[in-house]
Amino acid sequence: MIRDPVLSQEWHPVTSVAQLAQTPVLRVRLLGEDLVIWRCGEHVLAWQDLCLHRGARLSLGWIHDGRLVCPYHGWEYDASGQCAYIPAHPEQTPPPKAHARTFFTQVRYGLVWVALEEPPHNVPSFPEWDDPAFRKILCGPYAVKASGPRIVENFLDVAHFPFVHGGILGDPSRPEISDYEAEITDEGVVARRVRVYQPNGYGDGRGAEVEYTYKVLRPLTAYLLKESEGPRFSILLAITPHDTTESTVWMWMAMNYGHDIPEADLIAWQDRIFAQDRPIVESQRPELLPLDLQAELHLRSDRTAIAYRRWLRQLGLTFGVA
Numbered sequence: 001m002i003r004d005p006v007l008s009q010e011w012h013p014v015t016s017v018a019q020l021a022q023t024p025v026l027r028v029r030l031l032g033e034d035l036v037i038w039r040c041g042e043h044v045l046a047w048q049d050l051c052l053h054r055g056a057r058l059s060l061g062w063i064h065d066g067r068l069v070c071p072y073h074g075w076e077y078d079a080s081g082q083c084a085y086i087p088a089h090p091e092q093t094p095p096p097k098a099h100a101r102t103f104f105t106q107v108r109y110g111l112v113w114v115a116l117e118e119p120p121h122n123v124p125s126f127p128e129w130d131d132p133a134f135r136k137i138l139c140g141p142y143a144v145k146a147s148g149p150r151i152v153e154n155f156l157d158v159a160h161f162p163f164v165h166g167g168i169l170g171d172p173s174r175p176e177i178s179d180y181e182a183e184i185t186d187e188g189v190v191a192r193r194v195r196v197y198q199p200n201g202y203g204d205g206r207g208a209e210v211e212y213t214y215k216v217l218r219p220l221t222a223y224l225l226k227e228s229e230g231p232r233f234s235i236l237l238a239i240t241p242h243d244t245t246e247s248t249v250w251m252w253m254a255m256n257y258g259h260d261i262p263e264a265d266l267i268a269w270q271d272r273i274f275a276q277d278r279p280i281v282e283s284q285r286p287e288l289l290p291l292d293l294q295a296e297l298h299l300r301s302d303r304t305a306i307a308y309r310r311w312l313r314q315l316g317l318t319f320g321v322a
Helices: 017-022 148-156 263-283 300-315
Strands: 012-016 025-030 033-040 043-048 062-064 067-069 083-085 104-108 111-115 135-144 181-185 188-198 208-218 221-227 233-243 246-255
Touching: 012 017, 012 025, 012 033, 012 233, 017 033, 017 111, 025 233, 033 062, 033 067, 033 111, 043 104, 043 111, 135 263, 148 208, 148 221, 148 233, 148 246, 148 263, 148 300, 181 300, 188 300, 208 300, 246 263
Parallel strands: none
Antiparallel strands: 012 111, 025 033, 033 043, 062 067, 104 111, 135 246, 181 188, 188 208, 208 221, 221 233, 233 246
16 A cells, blocks of 8 residues: 555546446545445445455455355455355354455445545535535546646646647637736635637637636645626536556536536537646656646746645645655
């Protein structure tokens, strides 16, 4: 396991509820630890993917009468993680040591979230989730060979829109970024009045300077809101940090307009955007995000990124950063 004093106590999405419904026993990797995710009745459980007997992967097993069965010798583990039955010795009470290592789980926003150590915070808030005026569409998961902090910083960066997403989110002939402020608050990083010209600013086919609010809610969870008195669009981005430079990205889009647009079309649009981002993020060097502000050059348009790096340093993050 990768021992990070911050991320070990954070909530991380590891799979979707829909995926778990199709495959009730899943293997996932989180911070260098292999986990088995399985459903026991109404509860979703996350354990170390290891049978205490001979080290086989529990994720290769199956569920029988509400117990997770090891595929090697058939040991059955109950919902608490305790081995409750050993087929080779059915009369024997399994020893207390035959207990799987368990982790914290929570289901929210259609995702299964896991924390390896007791988290001091709840799963980050997604303000539009309970508002019936907004459509909520899950995009991804997107696999990326990059560190989580590099991916978050790319999400916060609007100056790349005209070049990486030209004709969609920006226009290379109008790349100017107006001045704005970013600050570190008790709730994370907040940047307001972040403006950029977009060819189809509010979905009406007309170009406009669009204003965003960005928030970094937790080290690997961020949020954006397209400010408007009418059409409003937001994204909750959350990352699964598998290993130092192996990540999965989940993106919930929420919008209070375009209810007639097929969901598949909206997902395809976000897939296209992310496909443009992926090779850029995977190409960045150093692979780990430098927290020393002298290591790279910074401009006024990088203020959100600067605040993010300072905040991570204040938190004491060691994973995915240099």
